[in-house]
Amino acid sequence: MEKELAKSLFKVAEYVYKIWEKIPKIKVLNQEITINVPESIVVYNLAVSIPSSFRSIRNPIEISAPSIIRLSASSLHPFPRTVREATREVVYPDGHRAYALFPEFLPPECDLISLTTSYQIDDPSLLDDLVDRAKGHEPSGPEKNEYWMHAQLKHPKALRDFGFGRFDLNDVDVTVDVGVHNELKTTLPPAFISRLKTFFGVMAERDPRRQHLALPKLRQLAKEKTAGREFKILVDLEGLFMPGTFSRYIEVLKDFRYSDCYKGKECYELPIEIIPKKVNVISRADLTLDKPAAQGTLIYKNNLFIEAIRSIISSSGS
Amino acid sequence: MPAESKTTLAKPLQAKDFLRPRVFTYLPDEGLQGENIPSHILWNNIKVESIQISFRPPLKLKDVFNAESWDIHDTTIVINKLEVEGYVGLSFESSKVSDLEVTVPVEYLITLPNGDIIKEIKKVRLFRPQLELKVPTTSISIDANTGFIKGRLKAKNVGRGTLIMRISAAEDSPIKLETPPEHREFAERFMSDLQIEMSKLADEFPVFKPYWDEMLIWDKKEFMDLSAEERSKFTQYLNNLASLLAGDKKLLLGFVEAYAKAFAKNTELIETVRKIISVYESLVAKDVLLLNPLDEVILLDKEGELALEISQTDRVLDTYDDVKLPRIKLTSPKGIRVPAYRLFEWG
Numbered sequence: 001m002e003k004e005l006a007k008s009l010f011k012v013a014e015y016v017y018k019i020w021e022k023i024p025k026i027k028v029l030n031q032e033i034t035i036n037v038p039e040s041i042v043v044y045n046l047a048v049s050i051p052s053s054f055r056s057i058r059n060p061i062e063i064s065a066p067s068i069i070r071l072s073a074s075s076l077h078p079f080p081r082t083v084r085e086a087t088r089e090v091v092y093p094d095g096h097r098a099y100a101l102f103p104e105f106l107p108p109e110c111d112l113i114s115l116t117t118s119y120q121i122d123d124p125s126l127l128d129d130l131v132d133r134a135k136g137h138e139p140s141g142p143e144k145n146e147y148w149m150h151a152q153l154k155h156p157k158a159l160r161d162f163g164f165g166r167f168d169l170n171d172v173d174v175t176v177d178v179g180v181h182n183e184l185k186t187t188l189p190p191a192f193i194s195r196l197k198t199f200f201g202v203m204a205e206r207d208p209r210r211q212h213l214a215l216p217k218l219r220q221l222a223k224e225k226t227a228g229r230e231f232k233i234l235v236d237l238e239g240l241f242m243p244g245t246f247s248r249y250i251e252v253l254k255d256f257r258y259s260d261c262y263k264g265k266e267c268y269e270l271p272i273e274i275i276p277k278k279v280n281v282i283s284r285a286d287l288t289l290d291k292p293a294a295q296g297t298l299i300y301k302n303n304l305f306i307e308a309i310r311s312i313i314s315s316s317g318s
Numbered sequence: 319m320p321a322e323s324k325t326t327l328a329k330p331l332q333a334k335d336f337l338r339p340r341v342f343t344y345l346p347d348e349g350l351q352g353e354n355i356p357s358h359i360l361w362n363n364i365k366v367e368s369i370q371i372s373f374r375p376p377l378k379l380k381d382v383f384n385a386e387s388w389d390i391h392d393t394t395i396v397i398n399k400l401e402v403e404g405y406v407g408l409s410f411e412s413s414k415v416s417d418l419e420v421t422v423p424v425e426y427l428i429t430l431p432n433g434d435i436i437k438e439i440k441k442v443r444l445f446r447p448q449l450e451l452k453v454p455t456t457s458i459s460i461d462a463n464t465g466f467i468k469g470r471l472k473a474k475n476v477g478r479g480t481l482i483m484r485i486s487a488a489e490d491s492p493i494k495l496e497t498p499p500e501h502r503e504f505a506e507r508f509m510s511d512l513q514i515e516m517s518k519l520a521d522e523f524p525v526f527k528p529y530w531d532e533m534l535i536w537d538k539k540e541f542m543d544l545s546a547e548e549r550s551k552f553t554q555y556l557n558n559l560a561s562l563l564a565g566d567k568k569l570l571l572g573f574v575e576a577y578a579k580a581f582a583k584n585t586e587l588i589e590t591v592r593k594i595i596s597v598y599e600s601l602v603a604k605d606v607l608l609l610n611p612l613d614e615v616i617l618l619d620k621e622g623e624l625a626l627e628i629s630q631t632d633r634v635l636d637t638y639d640d641v642k643l644p645r646i647k648l649t650s651p652k653g654i655r656v657p658a659y660r661l662f663e664w665g
Binding site: 138157173177280295 | 344347348350354381384404405407409478480560561564565573603604
């Protein structure tokens with residue numbers, strides 16, 4: 001009797017399995033990833049076909065990422081529409097959170113679904129795992145004012161093997177330290193520096209017994225044609241290093257484009273100098289599976305920069 | 319008469335242009351000895367059987383990207399199987415050599431299935447700075463009234479690239495160097511305020527906290543005393559920091575503002591003047607940056623002996639041998655303070 005029952009149960013199981021085999025499965029049609037580097041945001045897009053039958057027993061499609069900013073779900077067939085009502089936030093007993101699309105909550109006619117999720121990258125080293133970046137530390141080129149930049153994907157195969165139809169890394173950054181010290185050294189008139197030094201010497205004297213000795217120097221300074229203008233020169237010079245101004249002296253060519261700049265802090269000196277010896281210029285390029293390597297040239301228009309310094313000095317009558 | 323202008327119209331791209339076999343190789347034309355030199359090959363519309371890349375020291379292979387199977391024999395890389403068609407990436411390390419400039423050819427041989435070979439040769443010129451020092455006399459005299467210095471030492475960067483150096487007094491030097499107290503005080507006040515601002519930034523951006531913690535560790539170390547391994551770690555740290563700042567606009571603004579605030583708290587007119595002097599003085603010559611331009615030689619009596627040491631590095635923080643100068647006799651009609659860099663004539 002038991003033997004017969006086991007045989008019948010096996011037949012039922014076999015029958016159910018055959019039916020299960022015939023149920024159309026959920027198919028992943030495409031996956032795309034775009035990483036927007038400046039915002040540290042990953043946009044992951046998944047296109048799946050979900051047959052309309054047996055939806056109540058189909059597993060939800062779960063998307064789990066550390067810091068999901070948003071999840072959207074749309075049906076692409078038979079006509080485009082949002083199917084947000086089929087998505088839910090799932091919280092597991094261990095506190096783990098995920099977003100999921102539940103096929104049973106989808107409108108019956110919607111069978112081609114696009115899921116898009118955006119999440120924040122918490123670990124900035126992710127980019128270094130994906131991309132090899134390099135730059136010229138010294139200027140080169142015919143006029144010795146060009147810096148090369150380079151970025152290339154480290155593991156394109158891994159990305160392709162995971163079935164990504166597209167893998168875009170947008171705005172991959174390379175920061176070049178543009179040295180401005182030579183222009184400052186050769187363009188600032190020694191007489192200007194000499195006047196500043198005298199001024200500093202006078203003002204720095206804290207010994208009351210010696211302060212009176214500095215008075216003749218101070219009188220001499222006051223007689224100078226440019227007396228009182230030194231600080232306007234300093235303010236104007238500092239203005240040259242504001243991102244909006246300094247970017248005029250930068251041109252980025254080929255696969256890269258200019259993004260931003262800030263006054264550079266030399267690693268070996270603290271505190272930062274008000275007038276820097278270098279400016280850090282951030283340039284960006286896009287990498288994709290179709291264009292896995294990017295090269296660029298940053299041109300520092302040092303002649304124009306020298307002209308700008310001269311113009312500040314001459315307009316102040318120095 | 320104005321020159322006749324000539325306009326050439328670009329031919330519109332045809333469909334066949336997109337199907338034409340194309341191979342592109344990249345190697346920078348120049349680089350500083352010691353920096354990483356990247357290279358890549360991209361191709362379209364052809365099938366590649368194998369790729370051979372030959373190079374010479376001081377280049378050394380660091381990484382190959384997108385090669386499933388490859389071998390290296392001395393300075394030749396053979397790639398037999400690619401992971402994905404159309405691209406090979408390479409990363410070379412370069413190292414410092416005795417020549418101030420060296421040109422290294424890199425040969426790319428791309429073999430097609432029919433046996434045809436596409437050959438490309440690119441060259442990278444690797445350069446480095448070099449300090450040349452001359453000691454014309456071991457006696458230097460300073461006129462305390464005019465500031466004129468007779469018998470100065472001669473220093474020049476005879477290579478290419480920025481030379482970063484520090485002048486210090488040797489341990490056994492009777493005369494020592496000293497940072498003027500007013501400059502030291504400013505630096506200390508600034509650092510104290512900067513730490514407050516950066517701590518606030520680290521609270522606001524937790525991702526920045528480990529970087530700030532590490533910065534404090536590095537800040538306690540004397541840069542020129544770092545070993546080659548420590549310098550490499552430091553370079554990596556700086557690259558990571560630059561990458562972190564470039565990856566977060568708000569954090570970058572916060573970082574720059576933290577410096578600006580710390581500076582503003584200490585900004586008196588006199589400090590502004592001090593800064594510009596400090597920068598100007600540190601640029602002792604074209605492509606020579608001095609780390610301690612404000613340090614002074616203090617001659618208390620009319621004469622004394624000074625033994626100077628020079629430590630140096632370059633833009634990739636490579637290690638260079640320290641230079642110990644012979645003892646110099648300093649004389650002056652009376653005691654005097656003079657910036658150490660003024661004892662040199664910079665070429």
